[in-house]
Amino acid sequence: MSIKTSSDKLPWLFLFIFLIVLGAVSAVLLGNKFNEDMKLARTSAAQQLQLITSVLSSELERGNYQNISALFNQWAKANDNIVQLQLVSANGFQIASYTRPTAGNHLLDLDAPISYSYREEATFHLRVNMDPAYQRQARFAAQFTGMFLAFAILTALILHFAIRSKLESAKARRISRLYNALSEINQAIVRMETEDHLFPLVCRCAVKFGGMSMAWVGQIDEKSKLLLPVASYGSGLDYLDGLTVSSLADVPEGRGPSGIAFRENRPVIVNNYATSPFTAPWKSRVAANDWQSTATFPIARGGRPFAVLTVYHPEIDAFDQEAIALLDEMSRDISFSLDNFDREVQRKAAEKSLQMAASIYENSSEGMMITDADNLIMAVNPAFTRITGYALEEAIGKNPSLLKSGRHDHEFYQAMWSEIAETGKWTGEIWDRRKDGEVYPKWLTINTILNEAGAVHHRIALFTDISQKKQTEELIWQQANFDHLTGLPNWRMFHNRLEQEIKKSRRTGLPLAVMFLDLDHFKEVNDTLGHAKGDMLLNEAARRLVGCVRDSDTVARFGGDEFVLILGELGDPDNVERINECILQNLSAPFELGNESVYISVSIGVTIYPADATEIEELLRNADQAMYAAKNAGRNRYSYYTQAMQLVAQNRMSLSNDLHHALAEKQFWLAYQPIVELETGSIHKIEALIRWQHPKRGVVSPAEFIPIAEQTGMITKIGDWVFRQAAQQVKQWQHLYGKDIQISINKSPVQFRSDDNVHSTWFEYLKELDLPGSSIVVEITEGLLMEAKDGIVNKLLAFRDNGIQVALDDFGTGYSSLSYLKKFDIDYIKIDQSFVRNLAPDSSDLALCEAMVMMAHKLGIKVIAEGVETQEQCDLLIAAGCDYGQGYLFSKPLSSQDFESFLNRS
Numbered sequence: 001m002s003i004k005t006s007s008d009k010l011p012w013l014f015l016f017i018f019l020i021v022l023g024a025v026s027a028v029l030l031g032n033k034f035n036e037d038m039k040l041a042r043t044s045a046a047q048q049l050q051l052i053t054s055v056l057s058s059e060l061e062r063g064n065y066q067n068i069s070a071l072f073n074q075w076a077k078a079n080d081n082i083v084q085l086q087l088v089s090a091n092g093f094q095i096a097s098y099t100r101p102t103a104g105n106h107l108l109d110l111d112a113p114i115s116y117s118y119r120e121e122a123t124f125h126l127r128v129n130m131d132p133a134y135q136r137q138a139r140f141a142a143q144f145t146g147m148f149l150a151f152a153i154l155t156a157l158i159l160h161f162a163i164r165s166k167l168e169s170a171k172a173r174r175i176s177r178l179y180n181a182l183s184e185i186n187q188a189i190v191r192m193e194t195e196d197h198l199f200p201l202v203c204r205c206a207v208k209f210g211g212m213s214m215a216w217v218g219q220i221d222e223k224s225k226l227l228l229p230v231a232s233y234g235s236g237l238d239y240l241d242g243l244t245v246s247s248l249a250d251v252p253e254g255r256g257p258s259g260i261a262f263r264e265n266r267p268v269i270v271n272n273y274a275t276s277p278f279t280a281p282w283k284s285r286v287a288a289n290d291w292q293s294t295a296t297f298p299i300a301r302g303g304r305p306f307a308v309l310t311v312y313h314p315e316i317d318a319f320d321q322e323a324i325a326l327l328d329e330m331s332r333d334i335s336f337s338l339d340n341f342d343r344e345v346q347r348k349a350a351e352k353s354l355q356m357a358a359s360i361y362e363n364s365s366e367g368m369m370i371t372d373a374d375n376l377i378m379a380v381n382p383a384f385t386r387i388t389g390y391a392l393e394e395a396i397g398k399n400p401s402l403l404k405s406g407r408h409d410h411e412f413y414q415a416m417w418s419e420i421a422e423t424g425k426w427t428g429e430i431w432d433r434r435k436d437g438e439v440y441p442k443w444l445t446i447n448t449i450l451n452e453a454g455a456v457h458h459r460i461a462l463f464t465d466i467s468q469k470k471q472t473e474e475l476i477w478q479q480a481n482f483d484h485l486t487g488l489p490n491w492r493m494f495h496n497r498l499e500q501e502i503k504k505s506r507r508t509g510l511p512l513a514v515m516f517l518d519l520d521h522f523k524e525v526n527d528t529l530g531h532a533k534g535d536m537l538l539n540e541a542a543r544r545l546v547g548c549v550r551d552s553d554t555v556a557r558f559g560g561d562e563f564v565l566i567l568g569e570l571g572d573p574d575n576v577e578r579i580n581e582c583i584l585q586n587l588s589a590p591f592e593l594g595n596e597s598v599y600i601s602v603s604i605g606v607t608i609y610p611a612d613a614t615e616i617e618e619l620l621r622n623a624d625q626a627m628y629a630a631k632n633a634g635r636n637r638y639s640y641y642t643q644a645m646q647l648v649a650q651n652r653m654s655l656s657n658d659l660h661h662a663l664a665e666k667q668f669w670l671a672y673q674p675i676v677e678l679e680t681g682s683i684h685k686i687e688a689l690i691r692w693q694h695p696k697r698g699v700v701s702p703a704e705f706i707p708i709a710e711q712t713g714m715i716t717k718i719g720d721w722v723f724r725q726a727a728q729q730v731k732q733w734q735h736l737y738g739k740d741i742q743i744s745i746n747k748s749p750v751q752f753r754s755d756d757n758v759h760s761t762w763f764e765y766l767k768e769l770d771l772p773g774s775s776i777v778v779e780i781t782e783g784l785l786m787e788a789k790d791g792i793v794n795k796l797l798a799f800r801d802n803g804i805q806v807a808l809d810d811f812g813t814g815y816s817s818l819s820y821l822k823k824f825d826i827d828y829i830k831i832d833q834s835f836v837r838n839l840a841p842d843s844s845d846l847a848l849c850e851a852m853v854m855m856a857h858k859l860g861i862k863v864i865a866e867g868v869e870t871q872e873q874c875d876l877l878i879a880a881g882c883d884y885g886q887g888y889l890f891s892k893p894l895s896s897q898d899f900e901s902f903l904n905r906s
């Protein structure tokens with residue numbers, strides 16, 4: 001689009017007006033002259049009339065009438081203009097007359113009265129031809145108009161040449177400036193190293209050398225589609241502040257010269273900014289500057305619109321075809337230069353990537369081998385030599401089969417080559433042989449390079465030695481699936497195997513067994529003999545377990561002392577029985593751990609697929625429950641999963657829920673059982689035993705709910721309640737029955753392990769009650785001593801420091817160590833009921849009881865026998881030297897009220 005208002009029409013307009021004015025003035029002057037000429041002709045006719053009249057008057061006076069006609073002829077001859085002469089007397093007599101046969105177009109009639117003789121009168125009539133006067137006038141007018149036109153044409157010509165010469169010199173100056181600008185830009189472009197300077201330079205050259213007032217480059221912002229000024233130069237640059245120019249056609253800011261130039265990829269010229277409709281959105285902004293014309297040129301990059309160059313000129317019509325062509329050339333040079341920069345960047349990138357490729361080839365840890373169309377080695381890189389052991393000269397010209405390991409069969413290579421033939425490439429793992437004979441795995445990629453004819457030119461093989469990776473993967477797989485201590489499958493692998501066995505069982509219809517095993521007393525071994533010995537025991541146990549099953553069975557370790565077995569394809573159910581017996585027997589044999597001999601046992605829970613359950617999770621739960629049942633039944637045994645176990649588990653769950661409210665709802669109470677001094681039968685010691693009065697179930701045994709309270713952590717609060725309750729009670733009974741009454745309180749190992757400081761509040765509570773610590777005995781279990789953690793030791797010592805005595809409960813059932821008894825300053829051991837129950841003269845239990853009493857006494861520890869039910873047991877215990885007895889023989893645990901009645905009776 002070229003929008004051009006021609007300023008060189010203006011002088012012609014002026015000339016036209018000037019000529020009209022000149023014409024009008026000339027017409028007035030010509031009119032005046034004509035009038036004067038006519039007046040002159042008439043005057044001369046009037047003078048002729050007078051002259052003739054005077055002659056006629058004298059002729060008439062003299063009565064010379066004939067002479068008058070001769071005079072008329074003479075006068076007419078002498079004066080061409082006379083058309084008619086007529087002399088008529090007053091009475092109408094024509095005295096003389098003359099009429100010229102050819103008359104004119106313009107006639108003037110003049111009459112003059114003549115008086116002669118006495119009262120004689122005549123009238124003289126003169127008709128004059130005025131044509132000559134008119135003809136003169138017409139000639140003059142023609143000459144005048146001719147001169148006027150000649151003058152006008154001359155003036156126009158002079159004006160035309162004057163303007164043209166002025167315009168041409170201005171244009172020549174402009175063009176020359178633009179040439180300068182173009183040449184400056186071209187020179188600078190050649191020298192320019194980065195494109196950053198290109199646009200600023202273009203703007204500067206357009207203004208400095210191209211005579212523009214201002215120039216700016218707007219570059220497309222792909223996101224907003226705006227043409228954002230990125231470079232500018234010249235006066236009035238504040239015009240660009242906040243300027244909005246869009247490349248989109250559907251907004252007013254996109255329909256100006258820049259938007260059009262960008263979209264339509266062509267120059268847009270506005271030779272009169274003020275009148276152009278295209279510049280409307282920016283007119284008010286431009287008003288502050290002296291810009292009269294503007295032109296915008298598209299700048300492409302890579303063949304696509306990229307930016308626009310807009311220039312402003314202080315004159316109207318600054319951009320003619322030549323200027324436009326020059327500026328257009330300038331914008332094309334800029335585009336060319338941008339493309340050059342891009343080409344240069346690409347060239348450098350290509351060069352860099354070539355260098356990189358060469359460096360990769362040389363330094364890569366990947367082996368590279370190039371073969372020719374005949375599959376003969378052409379080149380190898382240093383990594384090839386490092387991995388294969390073959391030097392360049394040993395490999396060149398050879399077939400790659402040089403590297404074959406012999407591990408893959410013919411089909412393998414055939415499949416590989418047919419894939420290469422089909423797709424041109426192959427990727428995969430392959431085993432090759434090094435020069436030294438070692439076979440190793442590698443990850444190989446083969447690519448084919450074709451020549452122009454489409455035939456094989458080269459093949460490139462890239463490979464990595466993956467021996468290390470394979471070993472690591474193997475290790476990771478091993479670690480992920482196997483127990484690092486025993487090497488047995490872990491939980492993950494077990495799960496997989498069980499899935500497989502279940503599938504197999506579905507196929508074959510043969511059942512399978514899942515067995516959960518827990519080593520009894522393993523914790524004690526670990527705690528007392530240390531983890532190293534514990535590990536030895538686990539390893540040996542694992543070995544013995546594996547020895548009891550078939551190769552096809554799975555022995556897994558879940559961590560700690562938990563083992564799980566899968567016995568698949570159980571054709572004969574007795575197999576499970578046999579394996580159970582084998583395990584019980586093998587694990588009960590002594591474990592030689594260095595110089596220590598250790599005895600353990602195992603509790604086994606068995607569940608059968610699909611009889612008991614079909615889902616993995618359910619099978620595991622069943623086996624676990626069965627294992628607990630075996631443990632609860634006294635350990636060193638196996639137990640099959642039954643529905644009853646399920647009920648037990650549900651019962652535990654429901655008890656656990658109810659236990660949460662029991663304390664707040666005051667459902668607990670304490671029962672008291674006397675501990676009798678066997679020698680004297682006197683009662684100074686009482687054991688407090690908790691009871692739970694369940695609103696629906698009635699009294700729930702502590703043996704049932706204490707383990708749940710321990711598991712859920714509720715034992716801490718419950719234990720605290722027991723302590724305070726028992727302390728209050730003993731205070732009361734001391735008041736009633738004497739100061740030496742002492743109360744035993746059970747304290748769970750969990751209470752010792754918890755971080756809270758409950759026991760120190762117990763000491764304060766005793767102070768509050770004004771109760772000496774010696775009124776309390778805390779009963780602990782053997783296992784607690786084995787843990788021997790600092791916190792536990794400190795808590796036990798704190799009891800001693802506060803005068804509280806410590807009794808070791810259920811003595812003989814755990815892994816007892818005499819050194820611990822001494823170390824922890826134990827005051828009493830309570831021989832477990834299981835020894836007392838079968839006491840008989842010469843029984844092994846009696847021997848054990850005697851040994852325990854003797855040993856305790858040696859250490860200064862008193863002995864209490866639990867579960868004394870018969871007088872015989874009592875007598876045997878007395879004979880064995882036992883100090884105290886507790887059991888139904890003396891009294892069952894009683895409520896505080898009943899206990900008081902009992903005391904009053906005794």
Ligand SMILES: Nc1nc2c(ncn2[C@@H]2O[C@@H]3COP(=O)(O)O[C@H]4[C@@H](O)[C@H](n5cnc6c(=O)[nH]c(N)nc65)O[C@@H]4COP(=O)(O)O[C@H]3[C@H]2O)c(=O)[nH]1
Pocket residue numbers: 673688689690701702703706719722745746747748779809810833866867868869886887888889893
């Ligand atoms: N067969 C038989 N049993 C006898 C005889 N004499 C006493 N017993 C029972 O033997 C258990 C002795 O308590 P334990 O060994 O400390 O064993 C206690 C103790 O370990 C735990 N326990 C009881 N009260 C508490 C408590 O307040 N806190 C904690 N942590 N544990 C408690 O619950 C266990 C069971 O308590 P109980 O059911 O009260 O059972 C009591 C008692 O009733 C007898 O001659 N024959």
